[in-house]
Amino acid sequence: xxxxxxxxxxxxxxxxxxxxxxxxxASAWLLSWAGNGxxxxxxxxxxxxxxxxxWMATRAIFQTEAITHQTIQKLQxxxxxxxxxxxxxxxxxxxQDKDDRDQHLLRLLRLHRTQFEEFAxxxxxxxxxxxxxxxxxxxxxxxxxxxxxxxxxxxxxxxxPPKEQRALLGKREQLLSExxxxxxxxxxxxxxxxxxxxxxTGNELTRLxxxxxxxxxxxxxxxxxxxxxxxxxxxxxxLRE
Numbered sequence: 001x002x003x004x005x006x007x008x009x010x011x012x013x014x015x016x017x018x019x020x021x022x023x024x025x026a027s028a029w030l031l032s033w034a035g036n037g038x039x040x041x042x043x044x045x046x047x048x049x050x051x052x053x054x055w056m057a058t059r060a061i062f063q064t065e066a067i068t069h070q071t072i073q074k075l076q077x078x079x080x081x082x083x084x085x086x087x088x089x090x091x092x093x094x095x096q097d098k099d100d101r102d103q104h105l106l107r108l109l110r111l112h113r114t115q116f117e118e119f120a121x122x123x124x125x126x127x128x129x130x131x132x133x134x135x136x137x138x139x140x141x142x143x144x145x146x147x148x149x150x151x152x153x154x155x156x157x158x159x160x161p162p163k164e165q166r167a168l169l170g171k172r173e174q175l176l177s178e179x180x181x182x183x184x185x186x187x188x189x190x191x192x193x194x195x196x197x198x199x200x201t202g203n204e205l206t207r208l209x210x211x212x213x214x215x216x217x218x219x220x221x222x223x224x225x226x227x228x229x230x231x232x233x234x235x236x237x238x239l240r241e
Contacts, residue, residue: 007071012059022052090148097154105179106147112186113140119194132193135212136186142219143182149223150175178222185215 012018025048032041059067087110094103116136120129150172157168189208196208 008068011067018052018056021048025049102147108183109140109143116190132209135209139216143179145223146179182215182219
């Protein structure tokens with residue numbers, strides 16, 4: 001929210017359409033002063049400065065809401081582009097581990113989230129879809145994080161002796177299974193939600209959201225467990241060195 005406010009203020013007070021007339025007017029005044037008071041330059045300076053400040057006031061009074069809306073849209077677009085780039089990077093990474101399952105799960109997650117967003121943005125259901133859409137997005141994020149961790153487990157396992165390698169690969173298999181469950185849950189929830197659409201009640205939507213939240217809690221616990229495991233492995237590696 002702070003970033004939005006800062007950008008809106010910059011757009012109102014520091015936009016080129018505001019700054020350039022003021023700078024031009026001030027420059028005209030300086031030239032007039034250097035020329036011992038040239039009337040034309042003095043008037044041009046006055047017009048430029050007053051025009052710039054007048055346009056600034058107009059934007060502040062009448063266009064703040066529109067500027068805020070545009071700023072939010074720009075920030076959202078930048079965030080989506082950054083996220084897409086990061087997901088593409090992970091997709092490329094997973095394509096190199098000689099195991100197609102994790103890359104396939106990532107692509108299914110991206111597909112289901114896109115389907116959720118498109119469906120939930122339809123007129124008439126957009127507002128009441130916010131809760132379930134938020135839960136779906138959180139489950140997506142947690143599942144993507146766990147996919148990233150599954151890749152790290154595989155990379156760590158390849159550097160270990162056979163016995164320790166099997167243990168880590170076993171954890172990876174369990175993790176992939178849990179991610180698969182999350183993917184299937186997202187898909188089934190979306191199907192149920194589509195079937196409910198017009199006839200859905202608050203209780204039915206709450207039930208679907210609660211189901212997603214329950215799956216989300218599992219995914220987050222898994223994420224925390226993996227971080228703890230990664231920290232433990234790092235400490236053991238340090239001790240060996």
